[in-house]
Amino acid sequence: MGRPVIRARPPAGPQPGPGGTPLVALLERQWMPLVRLAALLVGDADAAPDVVQDCYEAVWRLQPRVSDPEHFVAYLRKAVLNRSRSRLRRVRTVNRFLAQARPEDPVPPADRALLAAERHRELLDRVDKLPARQREVIVLRYYLELSEAETAETIGVSVGTVKSSAHRAIATLRRTLEEPHDQ
Known part of the structure; x- marks a missing residue:
């Protein structure tokens, strides 16, 4: 399987779909499957939409021409996977920092x-x-x-x-x- 064709310029003469453009329609159809994927990868259902939204923003900036929807969906899955990994790395780094910042032996209660x-x-x-x-x-x-x-x-x-x-x-x-x- 090859990589999807993504062009940095807007498509010439976009064909309107149910969401306005073929790209919008594809992104709308893939939203929930990608959010579920992100939720499973990061283990946080609240953070999953943010991961997918970050991927969508990056794709939207490029305004690619979707010539092969299956390859493009695979590209989106890979993007969600990479963003999820990045999020998990950040969370581990923060947790490591917080663990070092916490005192080893918390002060016992006064009584x-x-x-x-x-x-x-x-x-x-x-x-x-x-x-x-x-x-x-x-x-x-x-x-x-x-x-x-x-x-x-x-x-x-x-x-x-x-x-x-x-x-x-x-x-x-x-x-x-x-x-x-x-x-």
């Missing part, structure tokens, strides 16, 4: 430390309310970071007892922390 301290205090209150063995297991396993075997040896129970006590304690803590505070 974050206060909320964490409150949550920590609430957790410790709930741990204090656990039965003695469960409380001992939780403190040794998760606060002192002892292994199950070390915890079992320290308390003087089996590893299985440490596992089951830890499981029951964690289940109790989850359940009580999910309850409303006024109980």
Whole structure:
């Protein structure tokens, strides 16, 4: 397939079609298919008409004589493809710039430390309310970071007892922390 013939001068004696000229009629017929193509290429239905409009403006400036409509439609598709690629490159460049401009670690909310301290205090209150063995297991396993075997040896129970006590304690803590505070 060869390239469409596009001449820089206006066609001699344009034949009026439904849109005024053969070029206008062709552009009107191809508008929606090209917009759908652009939407799929750029992934943005709102930007797609702009991409196609840019192509149409470039074609209109040339005022080509449409001698082979099929080749001309192929030319328009290629133009939409190229404009879509350009748009995606610009968007990637902008996103890269914005990513560099954003701080790596956003400033945490001012009350974050206060909320964490409150949550920590609430957790410790709930741990204090656990039965003695469960409380001992939780403190040794998760606060002192002892292994199950070390915890079992320290308390003087089996590893299985440490596992089951830890499981029951964690289940109790989850359940009580999910309850409303006024109980």
